[in-house]
Amino acid sequence: MFLQQIINGLTVGGVYALIALGYTLVYGILELINFAHGEIYMIGAYLGIIFLGIFTAAGLTQYSLFLSLFLTFVMSVIVCSAYGFTVEKLAYKPLRNAPRLNPLISAIGVSIFLQNYVMLTQGATDKVFPHVIPVTTVEFLNVTMTSLQIFIIIASLLLMAGLHLFIMKTKTGKAMRAVAQDKTMASLLGINIDRIISVTFIVGSGLAAVAGLMVAMYYGLVNYSIGYIAGIKAFTAAVLGGIGSIPGAMVGGLVLGLIESLGASYLSSEYKDAYAFIVLILILLVKPTGLLGKSGENRP
């Protein structure tokens, strides 16, 4: 029972972590809570249904399921990244030097716009993810895992490891860290700030696309409002780990998933969604900087 809930928790937690990374990356660089980020995740879920539908109609899925799924992921990531890139250019960049509240309000506006845009174009009713993936279950130490759960856990962990390497090792990753610490100094060292901000949105949106697609596969149903609650929870995860901290978002997401799943099975599943916010309130009271966050003085 306990182990079973750990597996369930890691599955949801991995998804939270992927979305939370998008919040934390953008916050680290712009000190902006990108409230439209949950909508990008929702769009990722829809794109998964759309692209897999296209590939199935074209006969590719019947020919090779693996190739078809792979291309669905790739296309969703590309299109979602384009959404993230465009949102930044249209809604945040013009407000770069405005008071901090302005881009925040702009973000809420983008969120409302994207929700309604998807509702109008895709309809207000639930969409069903194509039933093309055969789900097998694996039994191990009294724990039942579906192949999908294993896939989600492994994919999330791999993406997190990849992001970590990207941030720590590559030139662009180093530049992102430099921009997060001191924009003026970074630009004087030859770093194009606008380019780094774009990369940040592209990477964050790509991760959200993968998260959205995996959730659509896992639950099988998608609607235009799923970005709201997932976004708030992932934001909670980012705050839990320490907003602005990349390892923090990873840890925060996984911890939040575990709390939810353990809380639902040992306390009450009625309050499943409330646990996230109880945790948020406790963190803000006890350690406002989050588990791995730095104190305010260290941030420029």
Added chain:
Amino acid sequence: MILEVRDLTKIFGGLKAIEEISFKVKRGIILSIIGPNGAGKTTLFNCLTGVLPSTKGHVLFEDEDITQRRPYEITEKGIARTFQNIRVFNSMTVLENVMIGQHSRSREGLLTAVLGTKKFQREEDEIRSKALEYLEFTGIQDYAATLAENLPYGDQKRLEIARALATEPELLLLDEPAAGMNPQETMALMELIKKIREWGKTVIIIEHDMKVVMGISDWIIVLDHGVKIAEGTPNEIQNNPYVIEAYLGKEEVDLLS
């Protein structure tokens, strides 16, 4: 001439921070900019490097007008700077700080990095060994793996110079490099700045420590209330009655001579 400034003016609201400043800088010299607090020295640096847009006037670097260029473009052209206060990247190692400086000089693209190709590895190695050279040049090579925030103050200032040099500038602007340094550190700093000049680079420093200014400058420009009131060799400046009145004071000149 490596740098030519023509009628450069910066107005904040109604306040003229610098007003119609013009001067030329010969290649390979150390130029000091001095003047009382609020004279507009740092504003001048900010306008030269694109941190602040100037209100009027032109900046020509190697005969090219760079007035309205953005900071990263100006860095690519070959001007680097440090700030008065320390602005190292605290959570990175000393070596990483300097490698960031090499950013604008390397060709590595995102794709090669993601794929981890041989070309990427080779370029990384090249950047690393170059960065180590700059650390050696500034004398902090032993700290390469240390987090920048754990360096002593004087060495953080050296790190800033190393990082600026890593952008491979022709012109280096140093804003109060000796501020807060003890006499030994100041001496070592003067040697370092002279070494940079011997290497063929041009250096402009803003400095309050007159021993440093008179000890290493080839040329001095004096600002007061945003206006250039004098320029000349250290000797000329020390004997300039306007400068003595506005800034140096009689005692300081007696002390130096």
